[in-house]
Amino acid sequence: MNFKEFQTEQKLRGGYYTPVDLASFLVRWVEKKQPKDILEPSCGDGIFFKPLADLIPKARVTSFELDPVEAEKANNFASQAGLRKAAIRNEDFLGWAVDALQSGRGQFDAILGNPPFIRYQYLPPVFQDRAETIFYALACKFTKHTNAWVPFILASFALLRPGGRLAMVVPAEIIHVMHAQSLRSYLGKNASRLVVIDPEELWFEGTLQGAVLLMVEKKSHPDEHAEGLGMYPVKGRDFLALDPEDVFRAPQSINGKTVAGKWTRALLPLSTRSLLDGLADSGEVRRFDDVAQVDVGIVTGANKFFLVEDDTVEQFGLQQWAHPMFGRSEHCPGIVYDERQHRANADKGNPTNFIWFQDKAVEKSRTGRRYIEQGEKESLHTRYKCRIRSPWYSVPSVYATEIGMLKRSHDTPRLILNELRAYTTDTAYRVRIKEGTAEQFVYGFINALTALSAELEGRHYGGGVLELVPSEIEKLLVPSPLKVKAQVDDLDKAVRTMPMDAVLEQQTKRTLGGLGLSDADQLELLTGWKRLRNRRHRVSEDAD
Ligand SMILES: C[S@@+](CC[C@H](N)C(=O)[O-])C[C@H]1O[C@@H](n2cnc3c(N)ncnc32)[C@H](O)[C@@H]1O
Secondary structure, three states, X not given: OOOHHHOOHHHHHOOOOOOHHHHHHXXXXXXXXXXXXXXXXXXXXXXXXXXXXXXXXOOEEEEEOOOHHHHHHHHHHHHHHOOOOEEEEOOOHHHHHHHHHHHOOOOEEEEEEXXXXXXXXXXXXXXXXXXXXXXXXXXXOOOOOOEOHHHHHHHHHHOEEEEEEEEEEEEHHHHOOHHHHHHHHHHXXXXXXXXXXXXXXXXXXXXXXXXXXXXXXXXXXXXXXOOOEEEEEEOOOHHHHOOHHHHHHOOOOEOOHHHHOOHXXXXXXXXXXXXXXXXXXXXXXXXXXXXXXXXXOEOOOOHHXXXXXXXXXXXXXXXXXXXXXXXXXXXXXXXXXXXXXXXXXXXOOOOOEEXXXXXXXXXXXXXXXXXXXXXXXXXXXXXXXXXXOOOOOOOOOOOOOOEEEEOEEOOOOOEEEEOOOOEEEOOEEEEXXXXXXXXXXXXXXXXXXXXXXXXXXXXXXXXXXXXXXXXXXXXXXXXOHHHOOOOHHHHHHHHHHOOHHHHHHHHHHHHOHHHOOOHHXXXXXXXXXXXXXXXXXOOOHHHO
């Protein structure tokens, strides 16, 4: 849990400052349009002012900075740098932007900056209201999962004159997080061209959050053709010596599907995207949702109490309520969960038992009551998920499925053939097959096409772990299970003993090769998957 009081002051302000070389590069790009009115919506101590004073000294610069100390520094810095027409307002940009959008005042030729990264839940209520108002004012879908940088970019872009330029340092998650979909769609619709400069390294020390440069040119008139999005991957800082205009024009832009959804597709070459689209439309390949159903796992509300190791079962005499369960990837090193794996987990002292008190009947038992009272002593019955059900100790929606799927994965997601019919908690999903057999689905799921589509549909955070939610899983491309010749034990052994890259190569040959996909196309998919997986892990392209 990320409690507000544990966040550092710098984090709560969303304040990681831009290195001056990146700021200069962005200023050089907007300078091409000779802007007269420039906005910096969250200027910090004013890092953009020096390059602005050097290159566009006559521009009127309107800046905002919430922190009075930083705003004061920015003020001094603007004078020192020789930026004559700079106004630094020590107030909330979002509040000002709401008024400006409603009154139609405040229009800019260029926008520069690095908006704050602050989760919506950490914003003061009045800022939350303003953020929400900005979404509605621009007819964009609002969600409480948003983050301050999203309404900052939305409002800034809306305040840009036709043909103007927005150049910002933004969180790399703009490419894929679901909550930024309104922003991606809004930019896709109103920009004549968008380019994301995507670095291999982390630009900000002390944060796991990756950043990218976003360069957007607004349409000159609503009917202007939208070129779409271009991705410009970089390694190191050599690109800063190039003409920013050349960088902006360099990547081939993509429109249609890519700009309508997550931008991850733009990280792939055209040949891979076309291959994916062709396969998605072929009869041999299906969407996950066509062949199986995915549901969340069991939500206990107090895992420490409900998921326990054998010793606790022994100590409290809970045998009659204890059921086998798994939930963590280290509990499932292969693709089969059977008695042998379960025993091995239990012998290691893992919490392999799910304690299920179906109803109040347990209170008739002295041992059952003793365990429940123990939980109450620890106030577990007052926890949200527990207190909203009755009795608090009876976990709802308890059923096991023949297939489980862990929510998170390092290389690529796997399905687990749940031979033991063990229960799974909320770290795993429950999967029910609609077509073919469970063996066919589990076996066919490991291949380069499914792995690549998981990279495209899923999300990842600082640590580089891939996570998929059910709505993303439903979209995964899978080989039709009916065509798969399953050899589950063989694959189980391979997953346990071989590196995932080698397993995927072998399985791609067996499953997709078996469907008639050429070696060259198999390689194209494997290469695409590796590129996205390595980017997620921040492994250099050269390392492979
Ligand atoms: C990521 S820093 C970037 C600072 C500067 N633009 C740079 O590039 O170095 C974001 C800044 O936004 C400021 N900030 C946070 N919330 C704000 C708000 N509602 N209005 C204006 N500034 C805000 C923070 O204090 C912080 O200085």
